[in-house]
Amino acid sequence: MTGLNATHDPARRSWVESANAAGADFPIQNLPFGVFSQGAGAHRVGVAIGDRILDLTALEASGRLVPSPQERVFADGVLNPFMALPQAIWSETRARIADLLDAEVGGPQGLVTVPLVEATMHLPIFVRSFTDFYASREHASNVGSMFRGPDNALMPNWLHLPVGYNGRASTVVVSGTQIRRPNGQLKAPDVDAPSFGPCRRLDIELEMGAIVGTPSTMGQPVTTAQAYDMIFGYVLLNDWSARDIQVWEYQPLGPFQAKAFATTISPWVVTREALEPFRVPTPERIKPLLPYLEEGSANNFDIHLEIDMAPSGAAPTTISRTNYRHMYFSSAQQLTHHSASGCAMCTGDLLGSGTVSGRTPDSLGSLLEMSWNGRDPIAVAGGTRTFIEDGDTLTLRGWCEGDYRVGFGACAGTILPAVDYGR
Numbered sequence: 001m002t003g004l005n006a007t008h009d010p011a012r013r014s015w016v017e018s019a020n021a022a023g024a025d026f027p028i029q030n031l032p033f034g035v036f037s038q039g040a041g042a043h044r045v046g047v048a049i050g051d052r053i054l055d056l057t058a059l060e061a062s063g064r065l066v067p068s069p070q071e072r073v074f075a076d077g078v079l080n081p082f083m084a085l086p087q088a089i090w091s092e093t094r095a096r097i098a099d100l101l102d103a104e105v106g107g108p109q110g111l112v113t114v115p116l117v118e119a120t121m122h123l124p125i126f127v128r129s130f131t132d133f134y135a136s137r138e139h140a141s142n143v144g145s146m147f148r149g150p151d152n153a154l155m156p157n158w159l160h161l162p163v164g165y166n167g168r169a170s171t172v173v174v175s176g177t178q179i180r181r182p183n184g185q186l187k188a189p190d191v192d193a194p195s196f197g198p199c200r201r202l203d204i205e206l207e208m209g210a211i212v213g214t215p216s217t218m219g220q221p222v223t224t225a226q227a228y229d230m231i232f233g234y235v236l237l238n239d240w241s242a243r244d245i246q247v248w249e250y251q252p253l254g255p256f257q258a259k260a261f262a263t264t265i266s267p268w269v270v271t272r273e274a275l276e277p278f279r280v281p282t283p284e285r286i287k288p289l290l291p292y293l294e295e296g297s298a299n300n301f302d303i304h305l306e307i308d309m310a311p312s313g314a315a316p317t318t319i320s321r322t323n324y325r326h327m328y329f330s331s332a333q334q335l336t337h338h339s340a341s342g343c344a345m346c347t348g349d350l351l352g353s354g355t356v357s358g359r360t361p362d363s364l365g366s367l368l369e370m371s372w373n374g375r376d377p378i379a380v381a382g383g384t385r386t387f388i389e390d391g392d393t394l395t396l397r398g399w400c401e402g403d404y405r406v407g408f409g410a411c412a413g414t415i416l417p418a419v420d421y422g423r
C-alpha cells in the first residue's frame with residue numbers, strides 16, 4: 001500500500017508554468033507516463049507536465065535518472081520494462097521526477113522537454129492480455145432488464161464475483177486511431193437465418209483500464225491487498241461494441257467478434273500512486289462476499305468521467321457524466337478473482353473495468369443504455385443518434401478533483417465505414 005508522500009503535496013509547483021494553472025490535467029502531482037515520438041523519430045518514454053513532455057529516455061541515457069542499474073528501462077519506447085521493476089522503484093522514480101520538475105528543487109537545465117502539440121502519442125504499453133469485466137451494478141442491471149426483464153436483471157452470480165471474459169490484446173489501440181465499423185453475422189429475432197454485413201448497432205463502453213505491473217506466478221492466487229499493489233496505473237478505455245453481432249453470437253461462451261475489432265485506450269498512464277489521494281471504498285455490499293474477495297481498504301477511486309459525441313463536421317456534445325466510484329468491484333478485486341484459479345497475471349495485462357454507468361439517465365456509459373436499445377434517440381449537435389454512425393467521433397475524458405486535478409486527458413476514436421465485401 002503506497003500511502004501519501006511528498007509527491008502528493010498540493011503546495012508543490014513546477015518550473016513548467018502551464019502545469020501550475022488551475023484545472024491543468026497534468027500538474028506536478030500527476031506525472032503520468034506515456035510513449036511519444038517527434039517527426040520520424042523513435043518512440044520515447046515521457047512524463048506529461050503541463051503542456052509539455054519530459055523525455056525520460058533522454059534523462060536515463062544521460063544518467064540523471066537510473067531506475068535500474070542492470071538495464072535501460074526507457075530505451076525501448078514502451079513502459080513494460082519499467083513496470084516490471086519492483087513497486088518501490090516506481091515510487092522512487094516518481095519522487096525523483098517530481099524533484100527534477102519542482103520549481104524550488106529542480107530546474108530546466110539539461111532536461112529535454114517537448115511540447116505536447118508537437119508529439120505523436122503511441123500505445124504506452126505492450127498489451128500482454130486484455131480482460132474485460134462487467135462490474136457496474138447499474139450497467140449490468142440496465143442491460144439485464146432490457147433483455148431479460150427487471151425481475152431477472154442481475155444473473156445469480158453477479159453479486160458474488162466480478163464477471164469477465166478474455167478479450168483481444170491485438171486490437172487495443174491508442175487514442176486517435178480510426179476505427180473501422182465491423183462486419184459480422186446479424187440475425188434479427190423475426191427472421192430465420194443470419195446474414196453477413198456491417199454492424200448497425202455500433203456502440204461505445206466507457207471504462208477504466210487497470211494496467212498490471214507486477215506479475216503473479218501460475219498456481220499462486222493473490223490477495224486483494226497484493227492485487228492493489230500489483231497495479232501500475234490506469235487509463236481511460238473505450239470497449240467498442242457491436243451490439244447486433246453480440247446478441248446473436250454471445251451464447252453460451254460470451255462476447256467474441258462483437259468486442260474483438262477494437263479497444264481504444266488513452267495515451268497517458270496515470271499511476272496508482274498519483275491516484276492515492278482519491279481512494280474511495282466500493283459501494284455497500286448487497287450480499288456478503290466470499291473471504292478471498294473482501295477488501296481491508298478503500299480500493300476504488302473517485303474519478304469523474306465524461307463522454308463527448310461529435311457527428312462529422314459538428315461540435316461535440318457531452319452525452320454522459322458519471323464517476324468510476326460507482327463500480328461494485330474494484331480493479332483489485334477483479335485482479336484477485338482473475339488469479340484465484342491459479343491464472344498467471346503478467347506485466348502489461350490490461351483489465352477493463354466494465355462499463356461505468358451511474359443511476360441517472362444522464363450518467364450512462366453506453367449508447368445501448370442511453371437509447372434503451374435504439375428505442376429513444378438522443379440529441380447531439382448536428383442530429384440525433386441511437387447508435388454510432390460513420391464519421392462520428394467519440395471522446396472519453398476523466399479526471400480526479402481535489403486540491404489539484406489529476407487528469408487522464410482524452411480517449412478518442414472516429415468511425416470509418418465498414419469494409420465493403422461487394423455484397
Ligand code: MN
Pocket residue numbers: 132133205207239352354355
Ligand atoms: Mn466492456
